[in-house]
Amino acid sequence: MRLVPASILFAALVVPALAQKPLPRQQMPKNGTLATVVREANLYANPDDSGGPIATIVPGRELVVVERNGKWLRVFANTDVPDTRQADRPTFGTENEAQPISGWMLDKGIVDVNTAHGDLVLFGTADNLEQQAAVPDPPPHLAEEARLLYRRVVIMYPQSPWVPEAMYRAADIRWQIQKADASTLPSAHEKENYLREQMDEDEMHKIQKYFPQTKWADMAAFDLIDNKLCGDWQGSEKCPEQETGYYLKYVDEHPSSPSAAEALYDALWRQAAAGDMWQADGNGKRADEDHGHAKAIFDRLQQKYPDSAYSARAASLIYKVDQGIAVYGSSRE
DSSP: OOOOOHHHHHHTTTSOOOOSSOOOOOOOOSSSEEEEESSOEEEBSSSSSTTOOSEEEOTTOOEEEEEEETTEEEEEEOSOOOOOOGGGSOTTOOTTSOOOEEEEEESSSEEETTSTTHHHHHHHHHHHHHHHHTSSSOOTHHHHHHHHHHHHHHHHOTTOTTHHHHHHHHHHHHHHHHHHHHTTSGGGGOSSGGGSOOOOOHHHHHHHHHSTTSHHHHHHHHHHGGGGSOSOOTTOTHHHHHHHHHHHHHHHHOTTOTTHHHHHHHHHHHHHHHHHHHHHTTOHHHHHHHHHHHHHHHHHHHHHOTTSHHHHHHHHHHHHHHTTOOSSSOOOO
């Protein structure tokens, strides 16, 4: 997972979660209290553990607490919430979607809509899981559990100042999972973007709709560029040159975005790579033009975002360009 910088994380404490368009009102259950769990919990048929669990509820799954019996709670639990691509969902739903099941669980690690600072508890738990999911070869369920917990923040605490951050993080985790899955398909090697498996854009567009002109909308727009990129360039200079344009347009439209410096670096690298490709094809004039364009992007990056690590990375890349060292393909003489 791509981790969000701490400066963005803590900004959620001071930026009120006010959308220019109100979020859709979530219907609260009439027969109980909306809740979730922050730990893996067992569900039992009766308010005791002698019979063994009938199901396991993972963090972030939706619960409705309907009854209390000492240290036990009777709940309706969604054990498997479908999370399909919007475009793949049938028009009239499906009978195969898992239905909530009823059972008892210990009143331990359960956060409901009345829990003090419940939004912070859920967001903090999700953030910890997301950090754990970022290490090499993490357990596959951690990222999805983080996503579910972020979604619970949005649904259970719609007035929380953490809502836009949670909404973006949930969408981004889903995006990165789909992106990783798409990269394993044969279509990932197609040059044209429309021939590749596309990431579902629905949640990103909702962030732009409900939180326009915010850093969250800016970051959503940055993710959306992925669907425009070539799969495999297949030796075509058109791909990196076209992609350069996408990233430069992004910076023009989102100059204050937390992703703006990264976008300029992405544009610079592609322009330098295109220059190397022209050089390999024996077209020195076009190679010089694209390398020159890369240097102009570097100047812009240095002027606009001098303190960004991407400026340092860009400096090392431009050094190679000046030295005649290929940044794309083999750098050996």
